[in-house]
Amino acid sequence: MRGIELKNLTKYYKDTAALNDVSLTIEYGKIYGLLGRNGAGKSTMVNLISNRIFATSGEIFIDGEPSVENDSALRKVFTMSEHNLLPMSKKFKQAVKLTKEFYPDFDEQYALGLAAKFELDINKKLVGLSTGYSSISKLILALASGADYVFFDEPVLGLDANHRELFYKELIERYTETGSTYIISTHLIDECASIIERAIIIDKGRLIVSDDTESIMAGSYTVTGAAELVDRYTAGKHVIGSSVVGGIKSAYVKGKPENVPQGLEISKASLQSLFIQMTNDQYIGG
Amino acid sequence: MQINFESEKPIFAQLADWLSDSIISGAIKEGEQIPSTTEMSVQLKINPATALKGVNMLVDKGIIYKKRGLGMFVSEGAVEKLKKERQSDFFEQYIQKMLDEAQKLGLTKKNIVEMIERG
Numbered sequence: 001m002r003g004i005e006l007k008n009l010t011k012y013y014k015d016t017a018a019l020n021d022v023s024l025t026i027e028y029g030k031i032y033g034l035l036g037r038n039g040a041g042k043s044t045m046v047n048l049i050s051n052r053i054f055a056t057s058g059e060i061f062i063d064g065e066p067s068v069e070n071d072s073a074l075r076k077v078f079t080m081s082e083h084n085l086l087p088m089s090k091k092f093k094q095a096v097k098l099t100k101e102f103y104p105d106f107d108e109q110y111a112l113g114l115a116a117k118f119e120l121d122i123n124k125k126l127v128g129l130s131t132g133y134s135s136i137s138k139l140i141l142a143l144a145s146g147a148d149y150v151f152f153d154e155p156v157l158g159l160d161a162n163h164r165e166l167f168y169k170e171l172i173e174r175y176t177e178t179g180s181t182y183i184i185s186t187h188l189i190d191e192c193a194s195i196i197e198r199a200i201i202i203d204k205g206r207l208i209v210s211d212d213t214e215s216i217m218a219g220s221y222t223v224t225g226a227a228e229l230v231d232r233y234t235a236g237k238h239v240i241g242s243s244v245v246g247g248i249k250s251a252y253v254k255g256k257p258e259n260v261p262q263g264l265e266i267s268k269a270s271l272q273s274l275f276i277q278m279t280n281d282q283y284i285g286g
Numbered sequence: 287m288q289i290n291f292e293s294e295k296p297i298f299a300q301l302a303d304w305l306s307d308s309i310i311s312g313a314i315k316e317g318e319q320i321p322s323t324t325e326m327s328v329q330l331k332i333n334p335a336t337a338l339k340g341v342n343m344l345v346d347k348g349i350i351y352k353k354r355g356l357g358m359f360v361s362e363g364a365v366e367k368l369k370k371e372r373q374s375d376f377f378e379q380y381i382q383k384m385l386d387e388a389q390k391l392g393l394t395k396k397n398i399v400e401m402i403e404r405g
Contacts, residue, residue: 176324194332
C-alpha cells in the first residue's frame with residue numbers, strides 16, 4: 001500500500017505526552033491539512049515521520065516499510081525543516097545543489113524558475129534572507145524536492161499577500177504535475193481550506209479527526225438567530241459550540257438541518273470555525 | 287468567477303453552476319473546449335479533485351464530453367439541455383424563495399403580481 005501509516009504513535013517528553021496514541025493513514029497523492037493549535041503536536045508528528053526524533057511507542061510505515069533508520073523510506077519524505085540542516089553561510093543556489101545530493105529527484109531547473117517568480121536572489125546567503133524570503137527559500141526547496149511526501153510547516157509565514165497567492169497556485173500546479181502527497185501544517189486554515197482534500201486535526205497530542213474536508217464540513221452547520229430561538233431549535237441536538245453577539249446566537253451543530261423554523265438562518269460552518277470549536281477546551285466530541 | 291466559501295453549496299457544485307452559466311450565456315459555445323481542471327483549480331485556488339468532481343457532474347449529464355489527450359468540450363445540444371433543467375428548477379430556486387420572503391414582509395399576492403408586471 002502506498003501511503004504513510006501511523007500506528008498508536010506516542011511521544012513523551014518527560015511526563016508530557018506531545019503525541020498520544022495517534023493512529024492514522026496519509027494516503028499517497030492527496031493534499032492534506034495538518035491542523036492544530038500551537039503545541040498541539042504537529043511538529044512532533046512531522047519530526048517523528050522524518051525520523052528526526054524517536055517515538056516512545058508505536059510505529060510508522062512509509063509505503064509499508066518501517067521508517068526507523070530506513071534511508072530508502074526516508075528519502076521519500078521531505079520536510080520544510082530539512083532546510084535547517086543546511087549551513088546558513090551557503091547561498092541559495094548552493095543550497096539547491098546540496099539538496100539535490102540527498103534527493104536525487106530534486107528538480108533544479110524548476111527550483112531556479114520558482115526563485116525567479118518569487119524574485120528570490122539566488123546569490124544571497126541563507127543567513128541574510130528576511131523572514132519572508134527565508135520561508136520562500138524553504139518552500140521552493142520543498143516544492144522542487146521530488147519527494148513522494150512533502151511536509152510544509154507554516155509555509156506562508158511572513159509572506160505578503162501576493163507571494164501567498166503565488167505559493168498556493170504553484171502548489172496546485174506542482175501537485176497536478178507530480179501527483180505526490182503534500183501536507184500543509186498550519187493554523188491559517190481559511191487560506192488553505194479550499195485546497196486541502198483531507199484534514200487531520202490534532203489537539204493536545206490527540207487525534208480529533210482525520211477525514212475528507214468535504215465530509216467534515218458536510219457533517220455540521222451553523223444556525224444563527226435570536227438566542228432563544230436558537231436554543232429551542234438546538235435542544236436535543238449535538239451542539240459543538242456556540243457564540244453570542246448581542247442577542248444573536250450562532251451555534252455549530254452536528255448533523256443535517258431539519259425543520260428549520262422561520263427566523264433562523266442556516267449556513268455552512270467554515271473549516272476554521274469548526275476547527276476552533278473542536279480544539280477549544282469545551283469541545284464535546286463524538 | 288468567484289467561489290463563495292461561505293455558501294451552503296459545495297465548491298464542486300458552484301464550479302458546475304459557473305460552467306453551466308458560461309455555456310447558457312454563450313461565453314463557452316457548443317463544440318468549444320472548456321478550461322482544463324488544472325487551469326481552473328489554479329485560478330480558483332481549489333483542490334484539483336474538487337474541480338474534477340464539478341466537471342464530472344456535467345460529463346455525467348452529457349453537457350461536456352472528454353476527448354482523450356485533447357481536453358474537454360461542450361456537447362452539441364448542451365444549451366437546450368441546461369435550459370430545460372434550469373426551467374424545472376426555477377420554481378424551487380426562485381418562486382418558492384420569493385414567496386417565503388413575501389410572506390415574511392406581509393406582501394399580498396396582488397403586490398407581487400404588480401411587481402412582476404413592473405419588472
